[in-house]
Amino acid sequence: MRDVILEVQHLSKSFGKNSVLRDIDFTVRLGDVTSIIGASGSGKSTLLRCINLLEEPTSGKILFHGQNIADHGSDASSYRAKVGMVFQSFNLFNNMTVLQNCMIGITKVLKHPKSEAKERAMHYLEKVGMAPYINAKPRQLSGGQKQRVAIARALAMEPEMLLFDEPTSALDPQMVGEVLAVMRTLAQEGLTMIVVTHEMAFAKEVSTNVVFMSNGVICESGEPSAIFDTPSDPKTQEFLFRFRNN
Amino acid sequence: MLPSDFIGRIFFILDIYGISLLRGAGITIVIALISTFLGCVIGLIVGIIQTIPTYAGQNPVKRFFLGVVKFILNAYIEIFRGTPMMVQAMFIYYGLAKVFGIFMDMWSAAIFIVSINTGAYMAETVRGGILSIDPGQTEGAKSIGMTHYQTMLYIILPQAIRNIMPQIGNNLIINIKDTCVLSVISIVELFYVARGIAGTYYTYFEAFTIAMVIYFILTFICSRILRWIERKMDGPDNYDLATSDTLMHTSGMYTHPKVYGKKLGEEERRD
Ligand SMILES: Nc1ncnc2c1ncn2[C@@H]1O[C@H](COP(=O)(O)OP(=O)(O)OP(=O)(O)O)[C@@H](O)[C@H]1O
Ligand SMILES: [Mg+2]
Numbered sequence: 001m002r003d004v005i006l007e008v009q010h011l012s013k014s015f016g017k018n019s020v021l022r023d024i025d026f027t028v029r030l031g032d033v034t035s036i037i038g039a040s041g042s043g044k045s046t047l048l049r050c051i052n053l054l055e056e057p058t059s060g061k062i063l064f065h066g067q068n069i070a071d072h073g074s075d076a077s078s079y080r081a082k083v084g085m086v087f088q089s090f091n092l093f094n095n096m097t098v099l100q101n102c103m104i105g106i107t108k109v110l111k112h113p114k115s116e117a118k119e120r121a122m123h124y125l126e127k128v129g130m131a132p133y134i135n136a137k138p139r140q141l142s143g144g145q146k147q148r149v150a151i152a153r154a155l156a157m158e159p160e161m162l163l164f165d166e167p168t169s170a171l172d173p174q175m176v177g178e179v180l181a182v183m184r185t186l187a188q189e190g191l192t193m194i195v196v197t198h199e200m201a202f203a204k205e206v207s208t209n210v211v212f213m214s215n216g217v218i219c220e221s222g223e224p225s226a227i228f229d230t231p232s233d234p235k236t237q238e239f240l241f242r243f244r245n246n
Numbered sequence: 247m248l249p250s251d252f253i254g255r256i257f258f259i260l261d262i263y264g265i266s267l268l269r270g271a272g273i274t275i276v277i278a279l280i281s282t283f284l285g286c287v288i289g290l291i292v293g294i295i296q297t298i299p300t301y302a303g304q305n306p307v308k309r310f311f312l313g314v315v316k317f318i319l320n321a322y323i324e325i326f327r328g329t330p331m332m333v334q335a336m337f338i339y340y341g342l343a344k345v346f347g348i349f350m351d352m353w354s355a356a357i358f359i360v361s362i363n364t365g366a367y368m369a370e371t372v373r374g375g376i377l378s379i380d381p382g383q384t385e386g387a388k389s390i391g392m393t394h395y396q397t398m399l400y401i402i403l404p405q406a407i408r409n410i411m412p413q414i415g416n417n418l419i420i421n422i423k424d425t426c427v428l429s430v431i432s433i434v435e436l437f438y439v440a441r442g443i444a445g446t447y448y449t450y451f452e453a454f455t456i457a458m459v460i461y462f463i464l465t466f467i468c469s470r471i472l473r474w475i476e477r478k479m480d481g482p483d484n485y486d487l488a489t490s491d492t493l494m495h496t497s498g499m500y501t502h503p504k505v506y507g508k509k510l511g512e513e514e515r516r517d
Contacts, residue, residue: 054385056301081391091386095404097485104400105390136485150386157390 002029004066005161005192006051011060011070013043013050020046022216024060028161028194033187035203035224036196038213039239044196047213048165051194052085081109084154088166090146092138098125098149099134102156110157117156124152128182144175151182161192168199200243204228212236248447255452263443270439271460277428277435278421281360285421286414288361289368290407292319294398296369297376319369326366332427335359339431356428364417371413375406408479415472419465436460 102121387397426437440457
């Protein structure tokens with residue numbers, strides 16, 4: 001069996017009285033591509049944000065290499081440096097060029113020298129096909145280009161795991177393909193990924209595991225063929241049925 | 247003696263008092279520039295402290311200390327924004343000396359008063375500027391492992407300062423005009439000089455016409471310079487596509503531990 005990287009145990013999250021996640025359990029192994037699917041408002045983003053500590057879990061454990069990072073004492077910044085995140089709204093740094101966006105984490109967080117940071121940043125920008133745009137500011141790019149830079153920025157930190165929160169939802173249809181192509185290659189290369197997505201074809205084709213969420217709980221999880229072809233939970237069946245008929 | 251026509255009297259005044267007026271204008275602009283600068287520094291520090299987040303699980307001593315500091319800073323902002331600068335000037339320069347024996351020379355008092363006032367206004371502007379930056383910027387910074395301090399320094403403040411540049415300009419212009427209240431503590435700035443000339447020759451209209459023109463020139467030049475700085479901060483409107491030379495230079499040399507073969511998104515690139 002491959003090494004376990006992340007283990008989420010009995011994770012719950014409430015905003016005030018509003019309970020958004022209840023007793024979430026799942027495991028991510030090295031090289032897994034886990035797709036999280038589910039209706040709007042089912043808590044997918046909240047789960048991903050808890051995993052990256054952008055939200056503080058109300059209870060439960062998040063074990064990263066066996067160490068509970070949901071603990072107050074743990075160092076959130078150094079953990080986040082190892083777990084990248086790609087957002088629906090890109091969140092590129094508006095005051096920096098494409099190249100600076102990809103370098104700043106390497107120089108300031110990992111504290112590598114500038115020359116090395118530049119080489120690394122260029123390498124990943126090249127990988128996502130954005131190398132010619134190093135001098136552009138985010139506002140001068142299309143949505144698909146921004147998202148590819150955001151992926152390069154996350155990759156440049158050389159994280160052990162990369163989280164994607166609906167990376168293509170804010171894009172025009174013709175730009176979705178370019179971002180999914182990048183993600184597909186990353187998956188093939190063995191990068192560990194957790195992807196919240198509404199792109200069912202992508203989830204079915206690329207993932208190693210699929211997690212279906214409904215109302216803050218995991219209803220069903222398993223291999224993509226099991227979830228998509230022979231779903232056992234009626235909620236999963238209904239969700240997929242509605243999805244196909246849209 | 248005093249000419250009988252308006253233009254003649256203007257030139258008469260300029261002839262005799264030209265140097266004094268220029269010196270007064272110089273004092274006005276110097277006090278305004280120094281105080282605006284110091285005020286911005288005060289405002290930045292206070293505004294930054296006020297936006298330090300407190301969260302559960304934080305060291306309680308640190309949290310308490312931060313609470314006390316924030317309370318004091320809030321009191322400072324409310325008091326100095328809520329009272330007239332002229333009254334503050336009298337209070338600080340004459341009042342403190344008399345009651346507490348704190349003597350400040352005229353110049354320190356002048357710069358202190360204008361700076362501390364600007365600081366109170368700027369603190370709120372800076373706080374607003376920081377809060378107005380899209381939370382996504384902070385999340386992006388956190389997601390690559392930046393600390394709160396790094397996020398502020400490299401991501402939030404550069405954007406916030408750019409956004410509040412028009413307010414900094416506003417404060418500079420207000421300060422150029424408001425230094426005239428310092429005449430109550432005998433600072434010989436532009437207004438003081440003009441009032442002296444007006445009183446000596448009974449030429450209120452002429453003396454203050456000249457003062458108006460000088461004030462306007464000072465503020466107008468400053469606002470143009472600030473616009474220019476803003477445009478510089480925005481950078482060029484267009485970007486150049488990098489040439490293949492610069493790309494080959496870097497991508498060829500970097501050897502990466504993982505096996506990353508083909509270029510991603512290749513087929514989609516048709517820009
Ligand atoms: N900061 C917050 N405060 C209060 N409630 C919140 C907060 N963030 C999310 N919620 C609530 O939590 C629930 C789950 O939200 P979440 O964004 O995780 O859903 P989602 O599955 O990602 O939906 P979508 O597919 O639309 O992105 C929603 O009902 C939402 O209103
Ligand atoms: Mg969401």
